[in-house]
Amino acid sequence: MSNKLLKIEDLELSFKMYEGLSYVLKKINLELHKGEKVALVGESGSGKSVTTKLILGLLNQKNVTKKGKIIFNDKNILNLSQKEFKKIRGNNISIIFQDPIAALNPVFKIKDQFYEVNLNNKPMSKKESFFIASKALEKVSIRDPERVLESYPFQLSGGLAQRVVITMAMINKPELLLADEPSTALDVTIQNQALDLMHDLTQETNTAVLLITHNMGVVRKFAEKVYVIFRGVIVEEGTKDQVFKNPGHPYTKALLNSIPKLTNNQLPKFDEDSPDYAAIAKYTHR
Numbered sequence: 001m002s003n004k005l006l007k008i009e010d011l012e013l014s015f016k017m018y019e020g021l022s023y024v025l026k027k028i029n030l031e032l033h034k035g036e037k038v039a040l041v042g043e044s045g046s047g048k049s050v051t052t053k054l055i056l057g058l059l060n061q062k063n064v065t066k067k068g069k070i071i072f073n074d075k076n077i078l079n080l081s082q083k084e085f086k087k088i089r090g091n092n093i094s095i096i097f098q099d100p101i102a103a104l105n106p107v108f109k110i111k112d113q114f115y116e117v118n119l120n121n122k123p124m125s126k127k128e129s130f131f132i133a134s135k136a137l138e139k140v141s142i143r144d145p146e147r148v149l150e151s152y153p154f155q156l157s158g159g160l161a162q163r164v165v166i167t168m169a170m171i172n173k174p175e176l177l178l179a180d181e182p183s184t185a186l187d188v189t190i191q192n193q194a195l196d197l198m199h200d201l202t203q204e205t206n207t208a209v210l211l212i213t214h215n216m217g218v219v220r221k222f223a224e225k226v227y228v229i230f231r232g233v234i235v236e237e238g239t240k241d242q243v244f245k246n247p248g249h250p251y252t253k254a255l256l257n258s259i260p261k262l263t264n265n266q267l268p269k270f271d272e273d274s275p276d277y278a279a280i281a282k283y284t285h286r
């Protein structure tokens with residue numbers, strides 16, 4: 001059996017805007033093996049989130065043009081129907097969004113949100129779902145799972161909400177977890193705990209992770225392989241060691257140089273007149 005889980009081939013994305021076409025992804029190629037932890041790093045607006053949205057079938061507006069392939073388990077899913085994507089989402093592929101409180105639906109109790117995800121896996125009663133969710137929360141050291149399940153998202157602290165979101169994303173043992181900046185909204189300790197939890201749960205189920213971040217410190221802690229995206233182009237890829245020891249692209253070097261300064265997850269900013277900017281622009285075909 002092949003060890004390949006996800007293969008993105010020459011993926012292109014553009015939006016038709018009032019002002020004309022906006023090319024957002026330009027022939028992206030990316031690969032994940034089963035159980036592999038991969039980071040996708042890049043500055044704001046470089047195309048990280050839209051890549052995850054395409055993997056989940058969430059970009060279907062009329063003004064979207066997409067080309068290339070997203071092969072998941074040997075099947076091109078780029079143009080699947082919403083009905084087919086619904087079976088995959090939360091089941092084979094899960095996502096954790098940037099802000100845990102915002103990721104949860106504010107008007108439903110946590111138990112109802114678990115119910116929806118559990119139903120995606122198999123038909124069950126609310127009682128059965130409550131039991132499964134409660135066991136799962138207990139396993140991740142949440143002391144009072146029943147109280148948490150009876151809460152609304154706003155009643156949870158950021159750290160607790162993050163644990164709930166991760167547990168929910170992992171409850172159906174997905175083959176792929178997309179983690180879109182799962183930690184930036186949190187303080188450093190909670191951020192580390194969230195990463196540790198994600199690491200432990202995904203190891204247990206051999207779930208591959210595509211971790212999206214601008215924080216090279218997070219990459220160093222979590223990832224085995226790294227892709228660097230700059231303005232819709234993958235400008236660098238390699239094992240973590242290769243990329244950290246021998247970065248080829250100026251943008252990667254800038255990211256690495258910024259690690260000690262990244263206390264607020266701030267990105268390096270480029271002055272368009274600087275030599276750095278010229279060097280980077282030379283590498284990216286616009």
Ligand SMILES: Nc1ncnc2c1ncn2[C@@H]1O[C@H](COP(=O)(O)OP(=O)(O)OP(=O)(O)O)[C@@H](O)[C@H]1O
Binds near residue numbers: 044050
């Ligand atoms: N629905 C949309 N319509 C038009 N343009 C869009 C849409 N969604 C995203 N874009 C544009 O696509 C580009 C990539 O956006 P994306 O959200 O993937 O960035 P990102 O790398 O995730 O950035 P950040 O680090 O800030 O989250 C941006 O220029 C953004 O403005």
Ligand SMILES: [Mg+2]
Binds near residue numbers: 048049050180
């Ligand atoms: Mg984003």
